[in-house]
Amino acid sequence: MDETLDTRAERLAAALDDFVRCSPDLEAAAVVSFDGLPMASALPEDLEEDRVGAMSAALLSLGEQAAIGLGRGALNQVFVEAEHGFVFLMSARDQAVLAAIASRTAKIGFMLFEMRRTAERIGRALEAPVTLDPPFQPAGDRPSASIRPDPVR
Secondary structure, three states: OOOOOOOHHHHHHHHHHHHHHHOOOEEEEEEEOOOOOEEEEEOOOOOOHHHHHHHHHHHHHHHHHHHHHOOOOOOOEEEEEEOOEEEEEEEOOOOOEEEEEEEOOOOHHHHHHHHHHHHHHHHHHHHOOOOOOOOOOOHHHOOOOOOOOOOOO
């Protein structure tokens, strides 16, 4: 885990940055809550963060209903193939949803591999406690000034 990053927002942004950097066919990525609220994103200007969040939540909900209703058990991922590319949705340890939009030339197996790795990292980041106060230090060992990390957003 990234111990140097203090806030969940920073950890999510770092995970998305790494995902985008190692996935050349990735056109957009976002972390959204299960109710569709954007938590972090790496989107081009023509994609609205709120729209990606809402559509991701709707697709995920429909996928869950279909999987359970058809007796397939719990949903693992949603994969949409379209004329101009792919949309992938994957749960991040039941903490959030990782949404990815990839070009038509994307290698599906590679994308799913990188998504699993990133979703696991995002899930860990969201489960990890955020330290709002510096750890206790005896009076003689305290620095003269301390900077408090940003509160959870």
